[in-house]
Amino acid sequence: MSTLSPVRSAEREAFMDVLRGFAVLGIFIANLNGFSWYQESPATGPFLLPEADHKMLFLHHMFIEGKFYSIFSLLFGWGIALQFKRAAANGINALPTVRRRLLFMLLFGFIHVMIWPGDIVFFYALLGFLLLPLRKLSDKTLLITGIVLVLSPILLYAAKSHWQWLNAPAGFLFDTGGKLDKHLLNADFSTDAGIAAYLKEASWWDALKANVSGFFYRYGYLFFVSRVPKVLGMFLIGYALGRSGFYNNITKHKKALYIIIAVGLLVGLPANYYLARYMTYYMPDYWMLKQNGLYQTIAYALGVAPLAMAYVAIFMLAYQSAAGKKILGVFAPVGKMAFSNYLFQTLVGSVVFLGAGFGYIGEVGPVYYTIFGVLVFIVQVLLSRLWLSYFNYGPVEWLWRSATYKKWQVMRK
Numbered sequence: 001m002s003t004l005s006p007v008r009s010a011e012r013e014a015f016m017d018v019l020r021g022f023a024v025l026g027i028f029i030a031n032l033n034g035f036s037w038y039q040e041s042p043a044t045g046p047f048l049l050p051e052a053d054h055k056m057l058f059l060h061h062m063f064i065e066g067k068f069y070s071i072f073s074l075l076f077g078w079g080i081a082l083q084f085k086r087a088a089a090n091g092i093n094a095l096p097t098v099r100r101r102l103l104f105m106l107l108f109g110f111i112h113v114m115i116w117p118g119d120i121v122f123f124y125a126l127l128g129f130l131l132l133p134l135r136k137l138s139d140k141t142l143l144i145t146g147i148v149l150v151l152s153p154i155l156l157y158a159a160k161s162h163w164q165w166l167n168a169p170a171g172f173l174f175d176t177g178g179k180l181d182k183h184l185l186n187a188d189f190s191t192d193a194g195i196a197a198y199l200k201e202a203s204w205w206d207a208l209k210a211n212v213s214g215f216f217y218r219y220g221y222l223f224f225v226s227r228v229p230k231v232l233g234m235f236l237i238g239y240a241l242g243r244s245g246f247y248n249n250i251t252k253h254k255k256a257l258y259i260i261i262a263v264g265l266l267v268g269l270p271a272n273y274y275l276a277r278y279m280t281y282y283m284p285d286y287w288m289l290k291q292n293g294l295y296q297t298i299a300y301a302l303g304v305a306p307l308a309m310a311y312v313a314i315f316m317l318a319y320q321s322a323a324g325k326k327i328l329g330v331f332a333p334v335g336k337m338a339f340s341n342y343l344f345q346t347l348v349g350s351v352v353f354l355g356a357g358f359g360y361i362g363e364v365g366p367v368y369y370t371i372f373g374v375l376v377f378i379v380q381v382l383l384s385r386l387w388l389s390y391f392n393y394g395p396v397e398w399l400w401r402s403a404t405y406k407k408w409q410v411m412r413k
Helices: 014-036 050-063 067-089 095-113 121-134 139-162 164-185 192-201 204-224 227-244 246-266 268-281 283-287 291-318 322-336 338-353 366-388 395-404
Strands: none
Touching: 014 050, 014 067, 014 291, 014 322, 014 338, 014 366, 050 268, 050 366, 067 095, 067 121, 067 227, 067 291, 095 121, 095 204, 095 338, 095 395, 121 227, 139 164, 139 227, 139 291, 164 204, 192 204, 204 227, 227 246, 227 291, 246 268, 246 291, 268 283, 268 291, 283 291, 291 322, 322 338, 322 366, 338 366, 338 395
16 A cells, blocks of 8 residues: 655645744744743843833733644644645555654654653644544534634633532642652742742753653643643644645635634734733632633633634735745744754753753843844744755654654755
């Protein structure tokens, strides 16, 4: 039986690389809040600007929070759809190859999560296996199911507020993380400030041990915030988008794109404004399953995915012009080797902020870490362009493809 072969450079959808590169930038800026362990406080320093940082964090909540992992989730489903579509056109069964691709993604993600507990690769690979049986649904059913899943955290949060035993998986994972802290680190962290203080003084080995318990805290968090339906919902929408060939006929779908932009701006912006207010002023209520937490969940559900889709639609329309292609093409090299660049960002964040590195935990606020994130991304654009002028793939992509197709891929051009 014929097997699926790797996508050649000439067959790649360049726009997807552009959008993926844009998502890599947004995700890094969002993750820098975690790397820096920034906490709003009266403290001042050369990289802490209390008033400006407060305003910048509000803007992050409004325009960045959740939007870029949503775009990445959309692209994940879209990419898998294209693999199955290309295989079907050639009479090939893509399922074994896609499963193997997800399996090695799971492995790479596990390695990454031991370096950075905020990893999304392991999580995406797990949910990718859930996507596979659902892919047989019609495009219409996929879209409806995806939208229902994106909105479902509202019902889930309300249910957990009344029946708190529904939050047992998250509670179990948090408790497991606490037990591992005591066993591996001989520490009992009751606050984020305590964890940050530990990491500021920890060696690389101690930081690695902290990441073991951090894995359980991370997945406790993901269950608590209902990240599973949010991401899986965007997977399904992306799969329908890729399988339908929507992007390949933009002229026919321009009206739909304008509707998506209008909804994303008219509904998404006000919802994200309230999301930012609740995240800035009422975040403790969210964790205590109070009424304000439900309002925050509603604002998230109505704001994040629509605004993310508006970003995508704006990029789609802009990319149709020659000037748009040239300007947005800056993101493409980073997107083409997105996995490598994502791991590069983890290494940079770890070295700069952990105590075993430069030790800037707690000393850099949103204003300066946003500037830092943009500067690092510019370096990534330059390095990615240079790398891809000599090689076909990023280093991690090369390993991943070689493992997926059980054959060493040609690295040098």
